[in-house]
Amino acid sequence: MSAPSASARRSIAPLIGNACAMALLVACAWWLGGLHDAEGWQAMPSTTRRQAALAAVLAYAGLVAACLYRARARDRSARPAPRVPQDAIWVVHASQTGFAMELADLTAAALRKGGVSVQRAALERLDETRLAGITRALFVVSTTGEGDPPDPALGFVRRVMPLSLSLDNLQYAVLALGDREYDHFCAFGHQLDDWLRKHHAKPLFDLIEVDNADDSALRHWQHHIGQLGNGNEAPDWAPPRYGSWQLRHRVNLNPGSMGGPAFHLVLEPAEGALPSWTAGDIAEIGPRRAAGDVEEVLRRIDKPGNAKVRWQDEVQPLASVLARTRWPDLATMSTATDAQALADACTPLPHREYSIASLPADGGVHLLVRMMQRADGVPGLGSGWLCRYAQPGDAIALRIRRNPNFHPPSPHVPMILIGNGTGLAGLRAHLRARVQAGAARNWLLFGERQRAHDFFHGDELLAWQANGMLEHLDLAFSRDGSEHRYVQHALLARADRLRQWIAEGAVVYVCGSLAGMAPEVEAVLCSLLGEDHVDILRAEGRYRRDVY
Template sequence: MSTSPTPSRGIAPLLGNTLVILLLVACAWLFARLHEGAWWMAAPSAARGYAAAAAVLAYAGLTGWFLHRARVRERAAQPSAHASQDAVWVVHASQTGFALELADLTATSLRHSGVVVQRAGLEHLDAVRLKGMTRAVFVVSTTGEGDPPDPALGFVRQVMPQSLSLAGLQYAVLALGDREYAHFCAFGHQLDDWLRRHGAQPLFDLVEVDNADDSALRHWQHHIGQLGNGTDMPDWSAPRYESWRLRERIELNPGSLGGPAFHLVLEPTAGILPAWTAGDIAEIGPRHAIADVEAFLRASGLQGDAVVDWQGERMTLTDALARSQWPSSAGAPLFSTPQALVDACAPLPHREYSVASIPEDGALHLLVRLMQRADGAPGLGSGWLCRHARPGETIALRIRSNPNFHPPAAHVPMVLIGNGTGLAGLRAHVKARMHAGVTRNWLLFGERQRSRDFFHADELMTWHSQGVLEHLDLAFSRDDGEHRYVQHALLAQAERLRKWVDEGAVLYVCGSLAGMAPDVDATLRQILGDDRVELLRGDGRYRRDVY
């Protein structure tokens, strides 16, 4: 399949438009011959003539703009013949144009993070181009009853039937669809399965979007932001946060070789606890440390108690700056008024954390590790939650449904695999199963040191002794002996895993995307075989919440 458009694609519309114009001119000439003498009892005024001319010019200009915009997008969809080897390809397959718009936003976010981007329409990719890619993200829609978009049909018919080796490709898929249709996001899943079967490695799991759901798009943007240099970019659509209060914060691993991890307890300030399901996500609106805000205000020469308009609310300049990305501090004195400064700011992007509790606990629990940037400063979200926010302080928070990680039916055995703060989502699942009186639960957990990093040890050991956890397998990589990780604990129980899978068990993996998740995936394939793992994925029996 050619990677450039055929000449007929550009000539056909031009010929069609030319024929239409000639037909209109001929019609005008014929109608003009029907009149004799003056065509009207009074000539139109000059003003009306000017108005008519202006309308014609405006129409011509608008038509030209649309044609230019279409050609720009068409050129953007063409793969460059000299694409950089380290470029991230942003590939779209769109039926109505929405996938194309999201691909444009994705490309902009990546460029903002310092990534070299190459744009292409899926219809312009062939096997040679695909095999030459190292990283690619696909934004694809589904049309009709699970069909690919019309422009992607050539790729589906000519490229996908080929036997390719894509072992050098890392990829991600944003699948657009509508849950009212039986085959929700079918083409996205078809493309994802095809890429996996041919050896490509996922950068992160497929993200489904139901009817332009903004929370799913924020989740996609969150993952996309991690492919670059860590530069924060405002959310495409800001979450509608609710007000929560930080009730308690406890460091779980003082003296650990890793970063400090904290157990956080939050409650809604309105006093009414919302409903959520084990596996759901907390979206947090982070804030800058108050000391940093005050230092920025001193550099700006403005008063923090000045009242400004920020995102449709009235608040102090200090409060607005705490929630926003600032312009360069070197340029801060150039803003003559508080409102001018605020207008130059953008909202801080949200951060996501797995919920570690169920509503029956009476509060929302999180398990968060304090992350550090390259310069030693704390991470934006974890710094706010673990260091800057004080108990009793208000936290902007929204619970996002995460149906791909929701629990199975009560009668289904459940295997939970995770490391580090990935225990959060697994802990919620065990709590939900315990609340439902279900005991066919098996947890495999890994961390650094048992003496320091065995998060919620008393709780887990009690659950095991009471039979809530039928099995509990642990791996601590920095204890005496050879480094042993959670995938090694899984491999040691290969026979039990096969038995549980044969009995219908569902596998849940939560934790690090960079190390644990691919190693666990490789171990599962070693134990069960690639075909069995792919079958589990297709049946919804292998689910991941990795970051």
């Protein structure tokens, strides 16, 4: 006969112990009973004795309760932790006042709406073992005092951050909360980002700073996390206050290209003066649905498009609301009691961001937008509106967002600009600013598919090169069979020039594709300059990226 298992022995042991205790109590009662005569105790016990007896009973009850609680706690700790899906994105917060926790909850909800498995956690709950098993994580962290981590995160800082870990399998992003009135703005967010990079974690996108709950920075964060899901994005947490602009001009820059069509667009304010902006800033666009799609759904639900409804504190036609919103399912739309009920069931479409390719001196906001298509052939939300549905003269909802992390350096500083595809937009604005300032130490490395079709703004770039305002122009067209297939290969081939320019104080600005180009360019920079040197450039603001 086999011996009982360990779990069986653990379950039998308490029963044996309880039986022994009961036997001991019975023996004590029998012995104490023999000390009394038959008449028993005739007088009532004193108040003091009654209180002592009650205290003893309560103490015993408390002891029993404590033992039961500890036993249950051991049972709970012995149970295996709920299994976290391997592809889950961890949303981790480090909060002092609760705001970071609130934003982490909003982030998790947006990801779940996009069909992503999510695991929530506080930073102090992570250790080296758990970190090693995470493949994707979003950190929402605040800074308190003069650059200190939040109090709950101190344990992580003291226990985990001094360790030498390998986080090669971790992709991450950091939302850093802070206040620019303090000298060490978003210091803990930067400290965490630096630590993750040094342990070989790979950024999903660059750190985003939030100054005093700045809604534009939060929309930028939401824009990025929206791209991690299946496209079913949640409405903006804080919808931008758009201005009314008009589409003045649109031209296809690459007819015949094997890639998607790319358009140069010019937008101007519908009324009033042109606002100011700086090279590197972003245009936030409020997209609209195709008019035909709105008319079709109104027909199917039998609702009048000209019915007046109140939406976002403004009275407007129902059709206009439907053009700018995400709709509930058709059954819900059909059963809405009236036009106002239908409008109330709609949520605003999320904004889209585009690098501005011009300066105010150019007379309008210039964009370089590629028409994107989903797997089912439906145009992308923002690019479909700008490149197909909107017509010259149509109203465009637009807001300019400052992007100080990508603002230009001093004109006397040499500038290396690296980008691919429509990422040329942000670099073009910088080059125009440099030309305007008479700064000629400029080096552009640009990559696309075919020179004959995809050399965006090629005449302008070649003219700058000819008149000495663009000192070097290195091109990489991947489908032309050229020596350097991609822009990172063109950079690698210019290793000596890169080191020379960096030694002369040059800055490096990268704009374009986050998936592919940006990490490959960084890998080349690290191989040629060393990871520590690249970290120093980043810390000094000499290595900046606007990637998407």
